[in-house]
Amino acid sequence: MRDIFEIIDRPQNFPYCPGCGHTTIDMVLARAIFELGLKNEDFVIVSDIGCVGLVDKLFRVHTVHTLHGRSTAVAAGIKMVDEVLFDNKLKVVVMIGDGGSTIGLLHLVEAAKINVDITVLIHNNFLYGMTGGQHSGLTPKDFKTSTTLNGNPFEPLKIIDILKNSGATFYARTYSQDPELKEIIKEALLHRGFAVVEILELCTGYATRYNEIKGSGLKNMLDNLGGKVKVKEKKESFGEIYKNKFFDGKGEVEFKGIEIDKRVSLKEPLKIVIAGSAGEGVQLAASLLCYSSILAGLNATQKNDNPVTVGSGFSVSEVIISERNIKYSGIEKPNYLIITSIDGFKRVKNLLNLSENVIIDETLTENKSYFRIPARRYLSVRGGPNYFSIGFLFGKFSPFESEIFEKAILKYGKSKEEVLKVFKEGVSLGKSYGVQSPA
Ligand code: SF4
Numbered sequence: 001m002r003d004i005f006e007i008i009d010r011p012q013n014f015p016y017c018p019g020c021g022h023t024t025i026d027m028v029l030a031r032a033i034f035e036l037g038l039k040n041e042d043f044v045i046v047s048d049i050g051c052v053g054l055v056d057k058l059f060r061v062h063t064v065h066t067l068h069g070r071s072t073a074v075a076a077g078i079k080m081v082d083e084v085l086f087d088n089k090l091k092v093v094v095m096i097g098d099g100g101s102t103i104g105l106l107h108l109v110e111a112a113k114i115n116v117d118i119t120v121l122i123h124n125n126f127l128y129g130m131t132g133g134q135h136s137g138l139t140p141k142d143f144k145t146s147t148t149l150n151g152n153p154f155e156p157l158k159i160i161d162i163l164k165n166s167g168a169t170f171y172a173r174t175y176s177q178d179p180e181l182k183e184i185i186k187e188a189l190l191h192r193g194f195a196v197v198e199i200l201e202l203c204t205g206y207a208t209r210y211n212e213i214k215g216s217g218l219k220n221m222l223d224n225l226g227g228k229v230k231v232k233e234k235k236e237s238f239g240e241i242y243k244n245k246f247f248d249g250k251g252e253v254e255f256k257g258i259e260i261d262k263r264v265s266l267k268e269p270l271k272i273v274i275a276g277s278a279g280e281g282v283q284l285a286a287s288l289l290c291y292s293s294i295l296a297g298l299n300a301t302q303k304n305d306n307p308v309t310v311g312s313g314f315s316v317s318e319v320i321i322s323e324r325n326i327k328y329s330g331i332e333k334p335n336y337l338i339i340t341s342i343d344g345f346k347r348v349k350n351l352l353n354l355s356e357n358v359i360i361d362e363t364l365t366e367n368k369s370y371f372r373i374p375a376r377r378y379l380s381v382r383g384g385p386n387y388f389s390i391g392f393l394f395g396k397f398s399p400f401e402s403e404i405f406e407k408a409i410l411k412y413g414k415s416k417e418e419v420l421k422v423f424k425e426g427v428s429l430g431k432s433y434g435v436q437s438p439a
Contacts, residue, residue, distance in 0.1 A: 014026065014058065015057075016051060017203075017204050019202070020129075020202070020203065021123065021199070021202050021215075022052055022054075022123060024176040024201065025121065025123060025199055025201065026055055026058055026059075028181050028185060029093070029121070030059070031182055032182050032189060036186055038091055040061050041061075043059070043061035043090070044063070044064065044075070044078055044091070044093070045059055045061055045062070045063045045064075046072075046074050046075040046078070046092065046094050047064070047071060048071040048095065048097060048099070048100030049068035049069075049130070050068075050097040050098070050099050050129065050130045052095050052097040052100070053095070068100065069099070069102075069103030069104030069105075069107065070104060070107065071094045071096050071100055072111050073104070073107040073110075073111075075094045075116075075118045075120075076111045076116040076238075078090065079092045079117050079238075079239075080116060083117060083239030084239050084242050084243060088239065092117075092118045093120075093189070094120040094121065095123070096120060097122075097125065097128075098123075098124060098126065098128055098136035098137070098139075099130075099136060101122045101138070102137035102157065102159075105137075105157075105159075105162070108159075108162075108163055108196070109163065109166040112168040112194045114194075115168075115169055115193040115194045115235055116194055116237070116238045117192055117237045117238065118194060119189050119191070119195045119196075120196040120197070121197050122196065122197065123201055124198055124200050125201050125207060126138060126139050126140060126156075127139055127146075127206055129205055132146050132206070133146040133147075133203070133206025133207070133209070133210070134146055134147040135147050135148045135152050138156050138157055138159065139156055140152065140155075140156050141154060141155050141156065143207075146210070156225070158225060160196065161226070167235075168194050168196050169191065169193040169194055169233045169234070169235045170191040170195035170196070170231070170232045170233070171195070171196050171229065171230075171231055172184050172198070172229055172230040173197075173200075173222065173225065173226070174197065174199060174200070174228050174229075175201065175221070175222050176199050176201035176215075176218065177215055177216075177218060177219075178228070181199065184197055185197060187232065191232060192237050193235060193237045200225070202214075202215055202218065259295075260294070260296075261296065263297030264296045264297060264298065264401070264404075265323065266298060266321065266323045266399070269320055269321065270320070270321040270335050270336070270399055271318070271319075271331045271333070271334045272289065272318075272320075272321070272331075272334060272335065272336045272337075272393070273317070273318050273319075273334040273336070273337050273348060273351060274286050274316070274389070274390075275315075275316045275337070275338065275339050275340070275341075275343075275344030276314075276315055276316075276339070276340035276341045276343065276386060277313070278306055278311050278314065278315040278343070279312070279315075280383065280386070281382050281383025282316065282340070282344070282383075282386055283304050283306075283317050284383055284413075285317075285390060286302050286317030287302060287412070288405065289302075289319050289321075289390060289405070289408075290319060291411070291412050292404050295404050295407055296400045296401075296404045298321050298323055298400075299323070300320065300326075301318075301320045302317055302319050303330060303331075304317050304318075305317075314344055314347035315343070316348060318334075321399065332354070333351075333354045334351060334354070334355045334356070335356045336356070336397070337352065337355035337360075338359045338360075338386070338390070339358070339359070339361065339364060340360075340361050340375045340376065340386055340389055341361065341364075341376070341385070342364060357371065357397070358371065359371045359392055360372055360373070360375075361376045361389075362375075371396070371433070373426075374388075381419060381422050382414065382415055382419075383414075384422045387409075387422045387423045387426065388422050388426040389426060390423065391405075391423040391424060391425065391428075391429075392427070392430040393426075393430065394427050394430060395426065395430020395432075395433070396430035396433045397430070402427045406420060409423060
């Protein structure tokens with residue numbers, strides 16, 4: 001805490017141009033933090049691109065310097081995790097200028113909308129200082145900048161009005177020399193929910209070069225923007241809403257998980273690739289394979305692949321089932337390669353020679369070394385070719401009892417009765433080939 005306080009009375013320590021409003025705001029913020037008794041280690045400053053981003057080195061607290069406009073999103077992420085999963089003690093402050101707030105406007109709108117518990121200090125000096133004094137979305141009408149030498153012909157964004165209408169629960173607009181600025185910042189820091197303070201200030205590097213303006217003129221500029229504002233409302237924060245919806249009353253995550261039916265033993269992980277056509281239920285069938293594995297007390301991962309169009313072309317799922325933790329979810333050499341359509345065949349044909357066992361629809365190949373089965377005859381049932389093929393795998397290779405997969409169908413499947421019938425026919429065909437346990 002002493003370290004924060006040390007910077008307050010030493011403007012020479014600041015990296016900004018003499019008279020820059022950033023210095024004033026940093027000093028006022030430091031005093032506010034000190035007076036509130038906040039601990040250095042519980043404080044996070046998230047800064048943006050621009051001169052305002054030089055703040056990182058000035059405060060001995062946690063700091064994150066982000067890409068342009070992304071500071072609010074990063075801050076929101078930090079606070080969401082702190083509020084929902086940890087002990088909710090971090091104060092997260094976004095230090096943002098004209099560029100960060102207009103380039104990152106949607107992040108501000110979204111954070112206000114869901115009432116994330118962060119404080120945003122918008123340093124509005126009416127232009128882009130760091131890159132040469134160009135006009136910004138916040139430049140007032142008739143204000144001169146390096147790119148509007150005859151005066152900006154357009155009205156500025158009223159950013160506080162935008163955020164108020166987006167759901168901000170604390171919003172204030174003032175100027176850097178306002179004697180009440182420190183108290184406003186303190187209130188914003190103590191507010192539970194999204195708090196934003198727009199602070200009008202002067203860029204002495206450019207604003208004063210092109211305009212007849214001094215610090216005393218900021219009050220008039222504030223009036224032109226609608227005057228000083230400070231409004232506080234009470235509403236549940238993001239974390240409160242989230243915890244109420246997804247946690248039990250004790251702050252513990254309420255897992256609505258899968259109850260293990262019985263624990264089966266599996267010597268080696270099973271790697272199964274199912275390849276078919278989009279819209280034919282490949283990924284749902286693969287999910288049921290994962291569910292059934294978890295019911296059997298095993299670990300399972302599923303990695304899907306499909307074109308961006310989702311509903312056309314191939315659809316592939318890679319499923320790994322293992323007694324041990326699975327650290328990588330990709331499959332290079334499948335134990336079982338199931339192919340149920342020509343789309344799937346084209347997509348995974350490079351795996352044919354790498355797979356220990358290929359279970360494939362009989363219309364797709366003449367190759368006798370594969371298990372050629374009539375999977376597509378079951379196309380009238382959604383996912384039928386996949387369930388028939390998985391049934392065949394269970395009947396022939398018996399990774400674990402097929403009844404566990406049946407339970408998964410009944411618990412998590414769709415068109416349960418029809419799917420169950422198709423699966424059982426697959427099991428029956430597999431058994432007729434003779435039962436063989438995988439290695
Ligand atoms: S260029 Fe402007 S905003 Fe940047 S440090 Fe100098 S006065 Fe401040």
